Amino acid sequence: MLVRIVKMGFYKQNIEVFTENFEATKTKIRAFEGCSYLELYRDKKDPSIYFTYSYWESEEALENYRKSELFNSIWRKIKPLFSIRPEAWSVDKIETLN
Structure with a gap:
């Protein structure tokens, strides 16, 4: 298994466009053959920075x-x-603790 982490920064005026696009495409990404997990994160200190995390x-x-x-x-x-x-x-x- 491979974990993919992507960091993206957006102009403030484009954040809503990005989040709407993610909302519209997230199930297609997750359903893509070979993808078993998908999450979206936003930075606590800089709300224009987002991360995707996928397996x-x-x-x-x-x-x-x-x-x-x-x-x-x-x-x-x-x-x-x-x-x-x-x-x-x-x-x-390497390891997961729950």
């Missing part, structure tokens, strides 16, 4: 999503909204 079966599954029409349609809408360059990390989950 993928493999790197191949994530790459299939990144090459999909779904990803491209989402990216076309949100790319102009960024105030900073997005950052992304693919990490291995």
Whole structure:
């Protein structure tokens, strides 16, 4: 399993556009083959910074999503909204404590 963390910063006037777009597409992302988990976070100190946190079966599954029409349609809408360059990390989950 691969965990994907993406940090995005938005111009304040674009935050609502982003959150509406996420609301409209989140179930499609989560239903994409290979995705087993999806969350959205907002920074406590800077409300213009958001993070997505998702689980993928493999790197191949994530790459299939990144090459999909779904990803491209989402990216076309949100790319102009960024105030900073997005950052992304693919990490291995080592341990979970509940």
